[in-house]
Amino acid sequence: MDTTRPLRPEDKVFVAGHRGLVGSAILRALTARGHTNIVTRSHGELDLTRQAETEAFFAAERPTHVVMAAAKVGGIHANATYPADFIGINTSIALNTLDAAHKTGCRKFLFLGSTCIYPKHAPQPIPEDSLLTGPLEPTNEWYAIAKIAGLKLALAYRRQYGFDAVSAMPTNLYGPNDNFDPENSHVLPALIRRFHEAKEAGAKEVVVWGSGSPLREFIHVDDLADAALHVLERYSEDQHINIGTGEEVSIRRLAETVKQVVGFTGDLVFDRSKPDGTPRKLADSSKLKALGWTAKIPFKEGLEETYRWYREDYLPGLKTVA
Numbered sequence: 517m518d519t520t521r522p523l524r525p526e527d528k529v530f531v532a533g534h535r536g537l538v539g540s541a542i543l544r545a546l547t548a549r550g551h552t553n554i555v556t557r558s559h560g561e562l563d564l565t566r567q568a569e570t571e572a573f574f575a576a577e578r579p580t581h582v583v584m585a586a587a588k589v590g591g592i593h594a595n596a597t598y599p600a601d602f603i604g605i606n607t608s609i610a611l612n613t614l615d616a617a618h619k620t621g622c623r624k625f626l627f628l629g630s631t632c633i634y635p636k637h638a639p640q641p642i643p644e645d646s647l648l649t650g651p652l653e654p655t656n657e658w659y660a661i662a663k664i665a666g667l668k669l670a671l672a673y674r675r676q677y678g679f680d681a682v683s684a685m686p687t688n689l690y691g692p693n694d695n696f697d698p699e700n701s702h703v704l705p706a707l708i709r710r711f712h713e714a715k716e717a718g719a720k721e722v723v724v725w726g727s728g729s730p731l732r733e734f735i736h737v738d739d740l741a742d743a744a745l746h747v748l749e750r751y752s753e754d755q756h757i758n759i760g761t762g763e764e765v766s767i768r769r770l771a772e773t774v775k776q777v778v779g780f781t782g783d784l785v786f787d788r789s790k791p792d793g794t795p796r797k798l799a800d801s802s803k804l805k806a807l808g809w810t811a812k813i814p815f816k817e818g819l820e821e822t823y824r825w826y827r828e829d830y831l832p833g834l835k836t837v838a
Contacts, residue, residue, distance in 0.1 A: 519624045519680050520752050523551055523581065523745075527623075530555045530579035532564060532613060533586030538628060538686075540693045541741035542583050549745075555579055559586075565608040574616035582617050582625045583744060584610070584666075592655040594700040599658040606662030610669050618679045625681040626748045627670045629663035631758065631799045632656045633685060641762075641800035644685075644755050653794060667756050674754060683756035684747050687799045691737035691818065692825040704734060707771055708819075708826055711778040721783040722775070725790035728768030733798050735761050736818035739811045746809045760799035761811040767792075777819045 523529065529546060533539035534556040546554055555577050562573050564586055588598075588605045595602055610627065617625050634642045635650030652660050663685075670681035694705045701709070707724070714722045735743075743759045751757060765773075768786070775784055 520750050522749050523549075525551070525553060527551075527581055528553045528555060528577070528579045529581045529583065530577065532557075532582065532584050532609075535559075535693070536585060536587075536589075537689060537691065537693045537695070537737055538740065538744075539583075539585035541691065541737040542585055542744060544738065545741035545745055564612055565605055567612050570612040571616045571619070574613075574620040574622075578620050578622075579617070580621075580623045581748065582613065582622055583748065584613055584625065584627045586613075587628075589659070589695070590700040591702045591706070595656050595658050602658035603662045606659065607665045610662070610666035614669050614673055614679075614681060618673055618677055618681075623680060624748060624752075625670065625673075625679065626744060627666050627681060627683040628744065629667055629683060629685045629756070630659070631685050631687045631760070631797070632660045633664050633667070636794060640796050641798040642758070643800045644758055644803065647756075655793075671754055680752055682747065682751055682753065684744060684751075685756055685758050685799070686740050686743075687733045687735050687758070687760035687797075687801075689737050689740055690734055691822050692829070693737075694822065696826060696830055703732070703767070704770065704774070704819075705822075705826075707774045708778065708823055711774050711780045712823075712826065714782060715778055715780045719782055721785050722771075722780065723785045723787050724767065724771050725787055726767065726792040727788050728766060728771065728786045730767050730792050730794065731764040731796045731798065732767065732770070733760050733762075733764055734770075734815065734818075735759065735811060736813040736821075739813050742812070743804060743809050746807065747804070750807050757803050758799040758801045759804055760801040762798075762801055762805075763811075763815070764796070764798050765815065773816060773819060774823075777816070777823050 636653040638646040667683035673679040690704045696705045
């Protein structure tokens with residue numbers, strides 16, 4: 517079962533979800549390493565929620581390695597609005613791809629989830645073995661349950677078939693190709709968009725919910741991609757593994773840094789009448805560190821790059837669509 521070795525030129529890697537935040541970063545990382553034997557399909561070309569399509573694709577391409585980065589993702593509003601989509605689509609993708617990969621001789625399968633799988637009141641930093649020890653955070657439970665199902669499916673295929681499927685749980689991500697939609701984005705891209713629009717409109721202030729005191733952990737998606745390939749090549753165990761930086765930032769500091777990076781000169785106001793959410797959320801990434809990997813991209817530098825991508829790629833793309 518254990519295939520802990522570097523990728524070779526003959527290894528064919530299927531990057532599922534290559535147009536998204538995570539998948540596009542995996543693609544960049546593989547390309548930067550000089551790996552060219554890569555298979556991708558857009559959602560229009562391959563719907564991984566459809567079993568027959570998925571089986572036909574795997575039978576034709578027979579990838580030796582799979583990085584599963586395809587998923588329906590979104591923030592609190594999206595989870596609340598589309599619960600059936602979040603649990604149904606993500607569970608279907610996990611089952612169909614795992615089963616087809618196993619049946620067509622795939623040697624290594626990496627399932628990517630999220631640290632939102634952990635209980636709302638998990639110990640801090642959050643160790644991998646805190647999974648299923650308490651209730652989930654209600655605002656993202658549908659996505660979390662689907663990702664728990666995915667990692668358990670990977671474990672089941674390891675146990676029953678000896679299939680080398682491993683799972684990695686990244687912390688909060690940001691970077692190029694993020695989702696900046698005002699209704700469905702996560703906190704960091706939402707702040708970037710809000711401060712940018714306030715700057716363009718000449719607004720006097722930007723209001724952020726809560727006190728600003730909660731602590732969060734963020735990892736640049738290019739660091740995540742590097743870590744994911746590190747895991748793909750060096751990790752083969754039953755238990756999933758966390759991917760994080762080990763560094764925390766308060767929501768206040770996050771907002772202040774985004775304000776500075778964007779160049780907004782108005783006031784930053786915290787609305788303490790609004791909820792703070794979980795006080796702290798930090799992943800215990802000591803297992804990953806023991807494998808010899810640590811994050812490389814400084815937080816502010818990553819934010820500057822993300823804002824540059826937002827201005828130069830995301831906004832012109834919106835104008836083209838309009």
